[in-house]
Amino acid sequence: MNNKGFQVRVEGSDKVITCRENEPLLIAMERQGYARIPVGCRKGGCGVCKIRVTTGEFEVGKMSVKHVSEKERNENFSLACKTFPKSDLKFSLIKLKGKAINIGALGIDRKN
Amino acid sequence: MALSGVLRPGFVQIRVLDMAESIIHYRDRIGLDVVSTEDDGRVYLKAYDEFDRHSIVLRECDEAGLDMMAFKVSSEAFLDEYEEKLRADGFEVTPIAAGEQPGVGRRISFVAPTGHRFDLYVEMELSDNGPMTNNPDICQQDQRGMKAIRFDHCLLYGTDLDGTKKVFEEILGFSTAEVVVDDDTGMIIALFLTCSNKAHDLAIVRHEEDDKLHHVSFLVEDWNAIGEAADIMTRYDISRDIGPTRHGITRGQTIYFFDPSGNRNEVFAGGYHFYPDNPLRVWKASSVGKAIFYYERELNDRFMTVVT
Numbered sequence: 001m002n003n004k005g006f007q008v009r010v011e012g013s014d015k016v017i018t019c020r021e022n023e024p025l026l027i028a029m030e031r032q033g034y035a036r037i038p039v040g041c042r043k044g045g046c047g048v049c050k051i052r053v054t055t056g057e058f059e060v061g062k063m064s065v066k067h068v069s070e071k072e073r074n075e076n077f078s079l080a081c082k083t084f085p086k087s088d089l090k091f092s093l094i095k096l097k098g099k100a101i102n103i104g105a106l107g108i109d110r111k112n
Numbered sequence: 113m114a115l116s117g118v119l120r121p122g123f124v125q126i127r128v129l130d131m132a133e134s135i136i137h138y139r140d141r142i143g144l145d146v147v148s149t150e151d152d153g154r155v156y157l158k159a160y161d162e163f164d165r166h167s168i169v170l171r172e173c174d175e176a177g178l179d180m181m182a183f184k185v186s187s188e189a190f191l192d193e194y195e196e197k198l199r200a201d202g203f204e205v206t207p208i209a210a211g212e213q214p215g216v217g218r219r220i221s222f223v224a225p226t227g228h229r230f231d232l233y234v235e236m237e238l239s240d241n242g243p244m245t246n247n248p249d250i251c252q253q254d255q256r257g258m259k260a261i262r263f264d265h266c267l268l269y270g271t272d273l274d275g276t277k278k279v280f281e282e283i284l285g286f287s288t289a290e291v292v293v294d295d296d297t298g299m300i301i302a303l304f305l306t307c308s309n310k311a312h313d314l315a316i317v318r319h320e321e322d323d324k325l326h327h328v329s330f331l332v333e334d335w336n337a338i339g340e341a342a343d344i345m346t347r348y349d350i351s352r353d354i355g356p357t358r359h360g361i362t363r364g365q366t367i368y369f370f371d372p373s374g375n376r377n378e379v380f381a382g383g384y385h386f387y388p389d390n391p392l393r394v395w396k397a398s399s400v401g402k403a404i405f406y407y408e409r410e411l412n413d414r415f416m417t418v419v420t
Contacts, residue, residue: 015420038191040418042351045176045374062129064175064374064420 006085009034011092019032019085024061025051026080039092042081049080056089117223117285121265121314122184122236123166124328126375127173129153133372134170141344142330143257144168145241148214156214159260159330160251163242165215167263173360176373176420178325181266182219182231183307183312191234193222197283210235222280226270227322256366258341258379265312267326269319269419273303274387280305286313289386290361290393292400301397304361310382311362324419327368327376334381335365341379345369353414360406361395369417375420
């Protein structure tokens with residue numbers, strides 16, 4: 001890591017997000033106005049910011065096993081709000097099933 | 113006594129991922145007092161203006177969410193009546209022995225059609241740190257954090273909203289104060305139930321998954337207290353959802369935020385008084401933005417989709 005932090009990219013995107021040491025990935029993305037990831041509770045409980053790290057080192061904080069099981073953790077699934085990059089990193093976004101059914105009923109367009 | 117049967121929301125048991133962080137949040141930020149920590153690890157808390165022993169129970173778990181919401185009932189006779197009616201309606205009613213939570217009498221427990229567990233009980237010990245009753249001061253001690261007055265209500269998400277509505281109205285004697293309905297079909301999307309003079313004691317939103325918690329709400333004094341709560345959220349880097357703002361529904365002034373496990377909390381003030389003869393207030397889904405957030409007049413995606 002240099003003083004610019006870790007360089008983080010979403011698979012398929014050229015946009016570089018800079019993540020400070022000990023900064024959750026999601027917070028780094030929010031701070032830099034990166035709108036593609038859903039931001040939920042930011043605390044590991046709701047699961048909407050689920051990702052899979054494809055390259056790079058990271059540590060995780062506590063998160064609901066309902067959203068990231070032990071098996072998934074071993075396969076580098078995580079929640080962005082509880083993912084702390086320890087190197088430059090690439091990841092993909094995981095679209096959750098079973099969310100937002102009532103959005104259509106409420107007449108709101110869900111922005112992806 | 114005019115108010116009988118189910119009196120009010122009594123307590124909730126919340127699952128948290130990290131107890132130490134959660135105690136800081138609920139005690140130092142929201143301002144509850146820790147009543148006791150029991151051998152099984154559960155931590156019991158109460159707000160300063162509550163007479164009963166506890167209102168918030170934290171249980172450490174590897175998954176966030178709500179274990180159960182419990183309502184206090186005015187007499188054993190009502191408790192027996194509810195048990196009988198629930199059974200007659202096909203619900204499995206589980207008795208829970210006195211003392212399963214410290215200071216709490218026997219409970220009955222059932223799972224509502226939206227998948228949520230609700231408990232009913234009559235007895236809870238009075239707190240030795242509750243509101244004064246003899247020439248009472250406003251409070252017995254200096255307040256902390258957001259100065260929550262009491263645990264007030266929950267908003268829960270689940271599929272069979274109509275089923276839960278029926279149980280609460282027909283068996284437990286609640287009234288529906290407000291609804292949000294689909295413009296075309298009239299299907300209820302959101303439901304605001306009250307057992308008291310409050311605009312809501314329990315709210316339910318129709319959702320694909322059962323047994324979900326949207327938020328646990330605490331009453332604060334006024335609009336200024338909500339501003340002070342917002343100051344605390346930024347100062348201590350608490351994850352904020354939305355607000356300060358106001359609801360069209362209930363007219364409450366509000367701010368939403370998350371506990372360290374991602375369970376949503378609200379502190380709110382105001383709102384109208386409800387009487388059982390009030391006509392039902394109805395919002396069409398096409399106006400739901402104003403119904404939920406009266407100033408923004410639009411919903412944020414997070415409010416509708418993020419639950420634990």
